[in-house]
Amino acid sequence: MIGLLASLLDGILVGAVYGLAAMGITLIWGVMDVINLTHGAMIVAGMFGVYLLAGTLGVPVYATLPIVLVGGFVAGVALYWIAVHRVIGQPPLMSLLSTFSVNLVLIGLGTAVWGTVLFNVQVSLPGLSLGRYTFPGTHLMAAALTGVIGGLLYLFLYRTRTGKAVRAVSGNREAAELVGIPTRRVLALSFGLGVALACVSGMLIATLFPFTVLSGDAYQLKSFVVTVLGGLGNPAGALAAGIALGLLEGLATPFMPVSWTLVIEFVLFVVVLVAFPGGVLGLRRARAH
Amino acid sequence: MSALLAVEGLSKRFGGVHAVEALSFAVDEGSILGLIGPNGAGKSTVFNLINGVIAPDEGRVSFRGADVTGAPPYRVARHGLARTHQIVQPFMTMTVLENCIVGACFGRENLPLSRARESAREAAVLVGLEDRLETLASQLTIAGKKRLELARALAARPTLLLLDEVLAGLNPTEVERMIGTLRAIRARGVSILMIEHLMQAIMSLSDRIVVLNTGRKLAEGLPEEVAADPLVIEAYLGDPGLAGTLRGASA
Amino acid sequence: MTLLRRPFFWIIGAVILTFALAPTYGNNVELRESLLLAAVYITLASNLNMMLGYAGYVNFGGIVFFGLGGYFCVWLMSALGWPLVAATLAGGAAVSALALLFGLGILRLRGAYFALATVGVNQGVMAFVTNFGPWGGATGIYLSPALFKPLGGPAQALWTIYYLLVGVMGLSLYLSYTVKSSKFGLGLLAIGQNEDAASVLGVPAPRYKAAVYSLSAFLPAIAGGLYFFKGAFIQPPDAFDLQLSTEVIVIAMLGGQGTVTGPALGAYLYEELRGWLLTSPTFSNFQLVIAGGLLLAIVLFAPGGLMGLIYRRWPRLRRILE
Numbered sequence: 001m002i003g004l005l006a007s008l009l010d011g012i013l014v015g016a017v018y019g020l021a022a023m024g025i026t027l028i029w030g031v032m033d034v035i036n037l038t039h040g041a042m043i044v045a046g047m048f049g050v051y052l053l054a055g056t057l058g059v060p061v062y063a064t065l066p067i068v069l070v071g072g073f074v075a076g077v078a079l080y081w082i083a084v085h086r087v088i089g090q091p092p093l094m095s096l097l098s099t100f101s102v103n104l105v106l107i108g109l110g111t112a113v114w115g116t117v118l119f120n121v122q123v124s125l126p127g128l129s130l131g132r133y134t135f136p137g138t139h140l141m142a143a144a145l146t147g148v149i150g151g152l153l154y155l156f157l158y159r160t161r162t163g164k165a166v167r168a169v170s171g172n173r174e175a176a177e178l179v180g181i182p183t184r185r186v187l188a189l190s191f192g193l194g195v196a197l198a199c200v201s202g203m204l205i206a207t208l209f210p211f212t213v214l215s216g217d218a219y220q221l222k223s224f225v226v227t228v229l230g231g232l233g234n235p236a237g238a239l240a241a242g243i244a245l246g247l248l249e250g251l252a253t254p255f256m257p258v259s260w261t262l263v264i265e266f267v268l269f270v271v272v273l274v275a276f277p278g279g280v281l282g283l284r285r286a287r288a289h
Numbered sequence: 290m291s292a293l294l295a296v297e298g299l300s301k302r303f304g305g306v307h308a309v310e311a312l313s314f315a316v317d318e319g320s321i322l323g324l325i326g327p328n329g330a331g332k333s334t335v336f337n338l339i340n341g342v343i344a345p346d347e348g349r350v351s352f353r354g355a356d357v358t359g360a361p362p363y364r365v366a367r368h369g370l371a372r373t374h375q376i377v378q379p380f381m382t383m384t385v386l387e388n389c390i391v392g393a394c395f396g397r398e399n400l401p402l403s404r405a406r407e408s409a410r411e412a413a414v415l416v417g418l419e420d421r422l423e424t425l426a427s428q429l430t431i432a433g434k435k436r437l438e439l440a441r442a443l444a445a446r447p448t449l450l451l452l453d454e455v456l457a458g459l460n461p462t463e464v465e466r467m468i469g470t471l472r473a474i475r476a477r478g479v480s481i482l483m484i485e486h487l488m489q490a491i492m493s494l495s496d497r498i499v500v501l502n503t504g505r506k507l508a509e510g511l512p513e514e515v516a517a518d519p520l521v522i523e524a525y526l527g528d529p530g531l532a533g534t535l536r537g538a539s540a
Numbered sequence: 541m542t543l544l545r546r547p548f549f550w551i552i553g554a555v556i557l558t559f560a561l562a563p564t565y566g567n568n569v570e571l572r573e574s575l576l577l578a579a580v581y582i583t584l585a586s587n588l589n590m591m592l593g594y595a596g597y598v599n600f601g602g603i604v605f606f607g608l609g610g611y612f613c614v615w616l617m618s619a620l621g622w623p624l625v626a627a628t629l630a631g632g633a634a635v636s637a638l639a640l641l642f643g644l645g646i647l648r649l650r651g652a653y654f655a656l657a658t659v660g661v662n663q664g665v666m667a668f669v670t671n672f673g674p675w676g677g678a679t680g681i682y683l684s685p686a687l688f689k690p691l692g693g694p695a696q697a698l699w700t701i702y703y704l705l706v707g708v709m710g711l712s713l714y715l716s717y718t719v720k721s722s723k724f725g726l727g728l729l730a731i732g733q734n735e736d737a738a739s740v741l742g743v744p745a746p747r748y749k750a751a752v753y754s755l756s757a758f759l760p761a762i763a764g765g766l767y768f769f770k771g772a773f774i775q776p777p778d779a780f781d782l783q784l785s786t787e788v789i790v791i792a793m794l795g796g797q798g799t800v801t802g803p804a805l806g807a808y809l810y811e812e813l814r815g816w817l818l819t820s821p822t823f824s825n826f827q828l829v830i831a832g833g834l835l836l837a838i839v840l841f842a843p844g845g846l847m848g849l850i851y852r853r854w855p856r857l858r859r860i861l862e
Contacts, residue, residue, distance in 0.1 A: 104832025366742030
């Protein structure tokens with residue numbers, strides 16, 4: 001019983017990071033109605049980012065966070081201009097396929113360079129012991145950092161002018177343009193932010209679990225499940241739903257082989273989408289076309 | 290005259306806002322009913338509730354005696370109710386004729402492809418697009434697209450046509466022309482329920498008017514009655530010249 | 541049928557005949573194998589195109605039909621001793637029925653959610669099959685050579701399978717063409733342009749989407765049956781290969797989504813490209829990168845694919861080809 005409790009608590013910690021990853025998806029979706037299928041690849045980019053910086057260049061692991069954050073942002077803005085900008089007004093099919101194709105290219109390049117071997121980021125951090133169970137220090141640190149970043153995102157969106165512009169564009173792009181907000185720049189910035197969140201979540205996940213170039217798919221799926229659970233366009237909901245998913249995994253892992261977890265998450269994804277189009281926790285958002 | 294469309298006690302809430310509240314009115318066969326009201330009064334929502342895009346929280350919609358409350362849009366269309374949109378939505382990569390054929394195929398008459406062409410062509414001719422049948426919808430002007438939207442709805446040979454601001458964005462000549470087209474449509478036996486902001490047009494076209502304000506019916510009656518109604522004039526306050534226009538148009 | 545009078549009907553016929561006759565003369569096995577692959581691609585892409593190009597729904601996991609059809613056929617033949625044709629047809633019917641069932645659930649989703657849900661269906665089915673004992677689980681099913689005897693032995697069987705696959709390819713092209721020229725196809729195209737506007741006009745969208753999803757499963761399932769019977773072996777990662785699914789999407793987009801010729805043209809070009817890539821030492825690892833780059837270029841600059849470019853240059857061809 002205590003084992004289960006420990007598993008659940010650990011699930012909350014890991015789930016927070018899932019929530020962070022999902023925030024990247026939900027932000028981009030909320031602002032510009034685009035499903036970013038490069039999300040998985042950018043998570044992997046964050047993973048390899050910390051691996052290279054910490055492993056090869058000797059940067060202390062957690063110090064890589066701001067570097068990965070900024071790097072992810074720059075990459076995101078570049079991605080926006082390359083793949084998304086041209087297809088913004090077009091049917092959603094187009095942005096789906098364009099981000100999908102970039103994902104193919106990135107993962108293809110990744111496998112060509114790094115193959116499909118497992119990589120690991122070594123972090124030595126004291127854990128927290130409660131009775132017989134130790135919560136890995138990395139898990140605690142990751143959850144804490146997630147909280148910090150989540151808080152920063154909230155401050156940005158609700159306490160800065162640019163953040164207000166982002167929320168305005170997200171609500172009604174035409175109206176925002178009419179009041180003089182440079183919408184294209186806001187879109188690029190939002191995309192950059194979403195990708196930065198993906199990269200940072202990848203960096204944190206790398207401190208928790210081993211990974212390969214192909215790990216992105218699984219985490220992308222988890223991000224989507226969390227996003228639909230939490231309500232599309234709702235970052236706070238994403239965090240909450242991420243923790244919920246972490247709890248679910250914590251509940252399931254002692255009892256079930258890992259290969260089935262993913263299937264269950266897929267089924268959950270489809271069921272939630274069909275039953276709750278607005279997300280379980282989220283608001284139904286009427287989009288003006 | 291029997292009621293073609295009857296709306297009873299229709300209500301819809303979005304969050305805490307009453308978009309439409311306890312609305313009741315009827316459209317008689319062979320008539321034109323105008324639906325007017327200040328911006329945000331809920332007129333487009335009423336259309337959405339009638340043709341099934343949104344399901345009402347309360348109330349009933351009956352069309353030709355059948356209860357169509359909350360029925361999906363395609364089923365309502367099959368009953369013989371066609372609708373145009375405020376923001377036109379033509380099928381961009383199809384030609385004018387093809388757009389109309391879609392209307393003819395899937396509307397009230399549910400025609401096979403071979404016979405749909407004729408209905409489609411007739412509808413296009415009625416709105417004046419006969420010389421642009423092979424033009425892609427994306428290449429039409431706004432006025433052309435509005436006419437296409439109308440033709441497409443007509444091609445289905447509906448019994449009732451719901452028009453959502455079909456005159457918006459047109460210049461005076463185009464407005465004249467469209468009014469003529471609407472009269473011709475009515476002459477063919479199609480009843481019309483129309484939302485419009487162009488006061489002179491809707492007052493001269495409509496047999497009866499229903500005025501909506503913040504989701505509720507404010508007034509109903511003949512155009513000249515409505516125009517003289519102090520409640521209606523008050524609702525449009527902020528545009529004092531309007532009161533004079535209303536009285537002038539129905540004189 | 542007025543379709544018989546349209547030149548395109550005969551063009552398809554000519555393509556089928558070419559596929560059938562070209563390797564037969566001179567007993568050219570190498571050509572046959574390469575055309576067989578092309579025929580599979582064309583079958584998959586044409587059927588995918590009905591959902592993608594007509595109705596505007598991306599089926600990322602479309603390969604599930606191919607794999608399941610393969611499994612049904614192989615199992616019916618090896619475990620229950622069914623003859624080839626009956627097994628493939630039964631597989632086709634079973635998969636279409638399953639597709640209808642899945643479709644009822646996921647077709648309510650729009651755009652990206654539908655696309656992702658189709659991946660879910662594929663992965664879910666694969667996970668299930670991997671754990672499904674009667675179908676060999678993770679090991680898969682091996683077919684005994686004895687099963688080739690009723691077809692005249694392995695060498696002869698390979699030719700028969702080839703002709704059958706060419707037939708399936710031909711049926712896919714004809715199906716694609718017939719649907720596009722029909723009222724059903726018009727409704728699908730309207731849904732693809734603007735599903736809400738189409739519904740308001742009376743197009744019964746839920747019914748039509750379910751129908752095309754189920755229809756687009758039938759021939760790929762049969763093709764899967766033939767393909768895996770030929771290989772005499774089926775296992776989950778081969779049957780439900782998402783990479784192949786992706787390539788089929790690239791092919792449909794490359795050739796021109798929404799057209800009938802597009803998938804065929806795209807399949808031919810892509811197979812040429814792939815053949816060249818695999819033999820080139822530098823690029824053999826970059827197959828997916830090239831596919832991705834190609835897809836990106838198409839989406840950004842030529843969303844109508846090759847046929848789109850051709851029609852823009854020679855608009856009169858629109859009357860003859862589809």
